[in-house]
Amino acid sequence: MRSDKHIDKQQRVKRLKRLSLILGIIFFLTFGIIAGYFANEVREFLDDVNKDTPEELKDTSEQDASLKDLQPISFLLLGLDAEGEGGATRTDSIMIATVNPKKESTKIISIPRDTLITLPNSNEQEKFNAIYPINGIAGLIDFVEDYLTIPISFYATLNFEGLVDLVDAVGGITVDSPLSFTVQDSDETADAIVIEEGIQEVNGEEALGFARMRKQDPRGDFGRQDRQRKVIEAVIDELLSFNSVTNLTPILNAVRPNLQTNMSGQQILTVASNYTDAAKSIESVELSGAAEYVYFPSYGHDLYVWNPYEESLDEARRTLREHLELDPSSEELPEENGDDEIDN
Template identity: 35%
Template sequence: MKKGLKIFGIILAVMFLSVVGYGFYLYNSLTNTVDQMHESIDRPVSDKREKEVNMEEQEPLSFLITGVDSRGDNHSGRSDTIIVMTVNPKEKSVKMLSIPRDTRTEIIGRGFQDKINHAYAFGGVQMTINTVENFLNIPIDHYASINMEGFKGLVDALGGVTVDNAFAFQQDGFTFNEGELFLNGDEALAYSRMRYEDPRGDFGRNDRQRQIVDAVIQEGAQFSSITKAGQILSAVGESVRTDLDLNGIWAIQSNYKEARHNVEQMEITGSGKRIDGIYYLQIPDEEVNRVSQELRAHLELDTSNTASSQ
């Protein structure tokens, strides 16, 4: 089984909401890091929007965060983690949705239905964006992908993260007791990976993924993290890819950073089904539409439109 970054959303925490705020004295290091991370994709403004988001006017925007089981600079493979994050700076709020990797939906550009995480293997981040937009009927404005090594390195660069564990379990040789825990990179990866001891399976694992995302957001925003900036930038540059350039990152830092104080974790649910011997998660249309309408409202988009049928 793939052991991807179950929490790559963490990059948003540091890159979009924290790292770039460390100050102009890091400007040269930051510029080099952003150049290393930057990978634009050839796509027009989403057809789910009438016009491109104006970040200077603090219009709500969305991100697709994908976690890929890869090493070093390699970002190929399946996206074992898919997180949609919407940010509304006027409401000072963030909504974060994990899409289960086994979700069955149409893979845009392939003409058939499959597990949503296969879109990345078929057509990279571009096909994943198109597929997620079609599934949820929302625009995806920007993306970031992060690999497993980057996840562990980023948590370690921050000096670790603190989580509140709901019940005791073991995973990958680590024991996680109930209550408040302080985790290093290896421990955080194992913590986010567990699902077989959780009665909620993938849904429980998604909760732990988002829990660590929020922990990284809060840790990355602390003033004490300034002294760790070099390590953080190094970890991010080696393992993160995004379509945002330096100007875009500065605009987000300037106009959206306060939204991090109010992060709402969303969930989408369905039931398992085997089709031709393969397990899929089937999500009812009414559940897809419920989540779609909530995200569209947060993005200040027309909520009279409904998501496409799977």
């Protein structure tokens, strides 16, 4: 009798082991299929977002050493928008982010698009957002490096049309609006988007309206810059959440046709693996300045422009250089991004 019980117990143990083995095989096969599917999706996505990188910006091998050693890196982030029907694509939003993984912090500075500058290799005055359509992304990177006296590790451009799809793909975002306003939607329907003062959930269209409105904000472009940063931070929070991992396909499909970067697929994965903690602490670097109207011969009339105070610009340069662990008192770029490469 006792022997029969012992045999039954052994058989039950064997059945449990067999069942556990079968379940384990099923789990790993399922996980492997999912991982393989997403790996293929991610590979295709990474191939797409850097395929149109200009030839002179494709070699990012020097940045690999920085990523390997977890050194601070910098990004030029551009929000692109076509001006009017068939108009030239201009940089509606110009941000520079410095990311320091050891300090687990990120600093972002926004350069107002109406900032008065002198075009590279020219004495002609223009606004900052005109550099991209005139000199291209490579020329803009050179100019920003010289303007802020920091090297730019990578760039990324996002068409504003892509913001709508991206926010919708992550299931919407939460923003805290400092004021109430109405604004047109992407189809230019007047007052189609209503933003209330305070904390609220917004979808893609609402997020775009929240980020782009300027004329109703008493702070003008600076108020808009703050709202754009809020949208970026909210999107980052959602992208880092578990829900985004399980919703990867629509996110990749939303970003794919609207994002362009010079980062290689491996570099994107490295940053995603080793630098994400720095996104938990995002600090704004402010620029102070004054607005005026300046006559532009090329346009034949006065235009609104903005000029940063020199002391504020110098302080911003020191702050960014220190965050990148460069000599804050120097205005020289590191040798690998040397001044001989800057022709403005």
